[in-house]
Amino acid sequence: MWNIFLFGLTNNWWLYATFVACAGSIICVWLYSKRQTQKAVPVKCENTEACETKKLAGIVSGLGGVDNIYELDNCATRLRVVVNDSRLVDRDILRKTGARGILGKNRGIQIIYGLNAERINIQLKKYVDKLKEADNDSAEEILVSDEQIIERIYAPVEGDIVYLADIHGYEANGNENRDGIAIFPKRGEIRAPFDGEIRSSSQAGSKLVIKSSKGITILISIGRDLSGLGGEGIKLYVSEGSHVRKGSLLAEFDMDLITGRGFETTIYVIFAPLKEGYGYQAYIRENVNYEHIAMVVFEE
Numbered sequence: 001m002w003n004i005f006l007f008g009l010t011n012n013w014w015l016y017a018t019f020v021a022c023a024g025s026i027i028c029v030w031l032y033s034k035r036q037t038q039k040a041v042p043v044k045c046e047n048t049e050a051c052e053t054k055k056l057a058g059i060v061s062g063l064g065g066v067d068n069i070y071e072l073d074n075c076a077t078r079l080r081v082v083v084n085d086s087r088l089v090d091r092d093i094l095r096k097t098g099a100r101g102i103l104g105k106n107r108g109i110q111i112i113y114g115l116n117a118e119r120i121n122i123q124l125k126k127y128v129d130k131l132k133e134a135d136n137d138s139a140e141e142i143l144v145s146d147e148q149i150i151e152r153i154y155a156p157v158e159g160d161i162v163y164l165a166d167i168h169g170y171e172a173n174g175n176e177n178r179d180g181i182a183i184f185p186k187r188g189e190i191r192a193p194f195d196g197e198i199r200s201s202s203q204a205g206s207k208l209v210i211k212s213s214k215g216i217t218i219l220i221s222i223g224r225d226l227s228g229l230g231g232e233g234i235k236l237y238v239s240e241g242s243h244v245r246k247g248s249l250l251a252e253f254d255m256d257l258i259t260g261r262g263f264e265t266t267i268y269v270i271f272a273p274l275k276e277g278y279g280y281q282a283y284i285r286e287n288v289n290y291e292h293i294a295m296v297v298f299e300e
Contacts, residue, residue: 056120056123058093058094058097059094059124060128060131061093062089062091062092062093062094062096062097063083063088063089063094063109064083064085064088064089066128066131066291067084067289068085068088068089069083069128070082070247071247072121072124072125074120075117076115076117076118077112077113077114077115078110078113079110079113079120080110081108081110081111082107082109083109084107086106086107089104094111098113099112100113126146129293132291132293148298148300149296149297149298150216150296150298151194151212151214151216151296151297152194152293152296153212153216153218153293153294153296154246154291154293154294155193155289155292156190156193156220156269156294157183157185157189158185158186158187158287158288158289159183159184159185159186159287159288160184160186160287161181161182161282161283161284161285161286162181162182162183163282163284164180164270166182178270178271179270179274180218180268180270181268181284181294182266182267182268183267183269183288184267185255185265185266185267188253188254188265189249189251189252190220190251190252190267191249191250191290192210192244193210193218193220193246193269194213194214194216195213195244196210196211196212196213197210197211197241197242197243197244198210198239198240198241198242198243198244199217199240201238201240204227204230204231205231205236205251206221206227207219207221208220208221208238208251210244216274216297217271217272218271218272219268219270219272220250221267221270222265222267223258223265226258228263229261229263233254233257233261234251234253234254234258235251235252235253236250237250237251238250238251269294269295274297277299277300278298278299279297279298279299280295280296281296282294282295
């Protein structure tokens with residue numbers, strides 16, 4: 001039977017050519033269909049605000065949510081992101097935002113958007129900041145517009161933010177007129193709340209003064225007086241004059257050792273006197289991490 005079939009193909013070359021052409025076409029169509037089903041469909045975005053917001057929301061979702069975004073930057077063609085947990089990154093979602101490719105190593109993620117990378121980075125930073133400002137548990141209404149904001153101060157430690165007035169005995173020390181917040185820490189790491197410069201640090205390492213690139217100065221203090229420890233249980237990673245970026249590790253402290261010696265580990269974030277016409281808004285909430293905004297300084 002097969003001999004007859006092959007003999008027929010040999011003597012009828014046009015039949016053989018037709019058979020090969022049909023088989024090749026079927027294989028090509030199958031391969032193309034398979035590739036298309038595996039390829040994510042990018043978001044079709046007309047220049048409308050709603051569509052841009054949808055795209056930005058997709059990027060945030062693909063990166064594991066707003067709390068998983070540690071740092072945003074870009075080069076000529078790529079959005080460069082540092083995430084807290086790379087396991088939360090969803091590449092399929094990112095492809096649907098129009099990404100031409102996605103590269104990742106450890107916490108670093110590079111998303112290729114071509115020449116739109118810089119524009120997307122600028123828009124994404126604004127979008128993420130708005131999400132973080134809106135994500136607060138305070139019943140106090142936020143009345144500060146983007147145009148008024150001078151500086152965003154991120155939480156320097158993980159924990160629960162409270163008002164200074166909520167700290168027992170704080171007013172008794174004559175600090176009732178100081179502006180700022182207190183944080184009950186859940187982890188013994190202090191990180192830079194903004195880009196700036198270390199202006200001073202105590203010998204024991206329990207107090208740091210940092211000035212932002214926009215001229216806002218704050219004091220970050222572990223407890224109120226840890227001089228009795230002589231620096232034990234505290235490791236400082238910066239010194240006076242050090243330039244730091246937001247999120248840089250400033251100090252580590254051993255919470256168990258400090259409390260075991262009878263000292264408190266509450267973190268105080270206190271402003272140096274603000275310029276006339278400046279005010280601040282505190283976001284009182286629980287379970288903050290380094291990517292939550294703790295306060296904003298604004299022009300009244």
